[in-house]
Structure formats: C-alpha cells, structure tokens
Amino acid sequence: MLQSCWMLVASVLFATMSALVKLSSGDAGTFEIVFYRSIIGLIGVSILMLAQGERFHTPHLFGHFKRSMLGTISFTMWFSTMGHLPLGTATTLNYTAPLFIAATFIVTALAKRQKAPWLLGLAIAVGFVGVCLILQPSVNDEQLPWALIGLTAGAMGPIIFFQINQLGRLREPAMRIVFYFSLIGTIWGLLGCLIFEGGLKPHAAHTFVSLALVGVTALLAQLCLTRSYAYGNMMLTACFQFATIPFAEIISVVFFEETLPWPALCGMALILIAGVSATILTKRGQKKPSVKNPTADEDED
Numbered sequence: 086m087l088q089s090c091w092m093l094v095a096s097v098l099f100a101t102m103s104a105l106v107k108l109s110s111g112d113a114g115t116f117e118i119v120f121y122r123s124i125i126g127l128i129g130v131s132i133l134m135l136a137q138g139e140r141f142h143t144p145h146l147f148g149h150f151k152r153s154m155l156g157t158i159s160f161t162m163w164f165s166t167m168g169h170l171p172l173g174t175a176t177t178l179n180y181t182a183p184l185f186i187a188a189t190f191i192v193t194a195l196a197k198r199q200k201a202p203w204l205l206g207l208a209i210a211v212g213f214v215g216v217c218l219i220l221q222p223s224v225n226d227e228q229l230p231w232a233l234i235g236l237t238a239g240a241m242g243p244i245i246f247f248q249i250n251q252l253g254r255l256r257e258p259a260m261r262i263v264f265y266f267s268l269i270g271t272i273w274g275l276l277g278c279l280i281f282e283g284g285l286k287p288h289a290a291h292t293f294v295s296l297a298l299v300g301v302t303a304l305l306a307q308l309c310l311t312r313s314y315a316y317g318n319m320m321l322t323a324c325f326q327f328a329t330i331p332f333a334e335i336i337s338v339v340f341f342e343e344t345l346p347w348p349a350l351c352g353m354a355l356i357l358i359a360g361v362s363a364t365i366l367t368k369r370g371q372k373k374p375s376v377k378n379p380t381a382d383e384d385e386d
Contacts, residue, residue: 150269243366259308
C-alpha cells in the first residue's frame with residue numbers, strides 16, 4: 086500500500102504542472118508544450134539513469150513502446166480537448182480513467198467468479214462525484230465530439246496503467262519506463278509541432294522558464310505515478326489520483342486569486358473521504374491474506 090502513496094506526491098506535482106501549462110498555453114501550442122514537457126523529462130531521466138548506473142537497454146522494448154504510444158496519444162487527446170471544452174469539463178473527462186479501472190477490476194473478478202472489489206469501486210465513484218462537484222462539467226451539442234474524444238482518452242486509462250503494472254511485474258525500473266515514455270513523447274511532440282504548428286517558435290524568457298518547469302514537474306510526477314501504478318495497488322492508486330484536483334484548486338486560490346464555492350468544498354471533502362475509505366479497505370484486504378500466507382509478495386503493497 087505504501088507504494089500507492091506515491092500517487093499523492095504525483096498529484097501535487099501534476100497540479101503544479103497544470104498551473105504552469107496554464108501560464109504557458111497563451112504563448113505555446115499544444116504540441117510545442119508536449120515537446121518541451123517530454124524533452125526536458127527525457128534529459129532529466131537520462132541524467133538520473135546515468136548517475137545511478139541504470140541501463141537503457143531492455144528486453145521488453147515492445148511493452149515500453151505500447152505504454153509510451155498509448156500514454157502519449159491519450160495525453161495529446163486530453164490537451165486537444167482543452168482548446169474546445171471548458172477546462173473543468175476537459176479535466177473531468179480525463180479523470181474518468183479511475184472509473185474505467187474500477188469497472189475493469191469488477192468485471193474481471195465477476196468473469197472469473199471471484200469476489201469483486203465493490204467497496205473500493207464505490208470509493209472511486211464517490212471520489213469522481215467530488216471531482217464533478219469541484220469542476221462542474223457541462224457540454225453543449227457543438228462540444229459533444231470533443232467530449233467524446235476526452236472520454237476516449239479517459240477510457241484508455243486502464244490499458245495504459247495495466248501496461249505500467251505489467252512492466253513493474255517484469256521488474257522494469259520506474260526510471261526506464263519514464264525514459265521510453267519521454268522519448269516517444271519528444272518525437273511525437275516535435276513532429277506534431279512541425280506539421281501542425283509551423284515548428285518551434287521563439288518565446289519570451291518567462292515563457293521558456295514556464296515550459297522548463299512544466300518539464301521538470303512532469304518528470305517528477307511521472308516517476309511517482311509510474312512507481313505507484315507499477316508496484317502499488319492499482320485501485321487504491323486510482324482513487325488517490327483524484328487528489329490532483331483539490332491540490333490544483335488550492336494552487337488556483339493561492340496564486341490565481343480564484344475563490345472556492347461551497348460545491349467545490351463539498352467535492353474536496355468527498356475526495357478526502359474516498360481516499361481515506363480506500364486506504365482503510367486496502368489495509369483490511371491485506372491483513373486477511375497475510376494470515377494465510379505470511380510470505381505474500383510485498384510488492385503488492
């Protein structure tokens with residue numbers, strides 16, 4: 086379970102990254118932001134790997150390629166919706182991924198005639214209600230195609246995170262997973278920028294600083310998220326993922342002088358309740374098998 090708590094650290098970093106993207110988006114295009122986000126992460130994780138003597142070579146190259154391509158496409162789809170949907174709606178659709186993860190676990194358990202994690206699924210649903218109360222999404226007829234794109238990006242979540250989990254079970258280090266993700270993202274962002282946005286553009290110094298910080302926070306967040314999904318409990322990690330929204334709201338209040346209406350405060354309370362409930366349920370679930378098999382694999386924690 087301790088590994089899943091890395092998602093809380095990732096949530097703070099992702100919330101910070103979102104604020105920096107907001108500062109950068111007025112001057113830089115979507116693919117340009119993706120490029121800088123990825124290349125700075127690529128440089129940073131490469132330095133870390135070299136410093137720790139971590140190898141770049143992997144016997145699971147195709148697994149890395151699948152995870153990286155799906156993650157990059159999903160991330161780009163979400164970014165594209167932000168230009169055509171209200172920010173709250175686009176973000177809410179992106180955070181449907183934990184719901185799809187919970188549904189996948191429940192359906193799989195029922196298909197195998199095993200005990201389904203209904204209570205954990207309920208905790209995730211409560212957390213999502215909290216997200217909706219904070220962001221208050223809305224879609225009109227003209228925005229429906231973009232909403233479907235955002236929903237598709239969220240639906241890709243289980244495939245992406247199960248792929249990360251599989252790489253973790255194969256003992257692939259978190260830094261190597263992030264390295265290949267950043268490499269694919271760099272190529273993808275550069276090609277998209279050249280084809281659709283006329284190439285990389287000169288910017289003022291403050292914009293480059295914002296873009297650099299987007300890359301740094303994204304790298305650290307990806308390392309924490311990857312560690313959490315690769316080695317932790319996936320449903321608990323999915324529930325903790327909602328914590329990004331309250332952290333983002335707090336940043337908006339402190340740095341952008343926004344206010345929090347009472348529905349947003351209620352939503353933050355629901356996300357807190359969901360996270361605490363999921364933690365308690367996970368700890369109880371771990372105690373039961375530990376009596377029967379004290380040598381159970383600790384990597385499931």
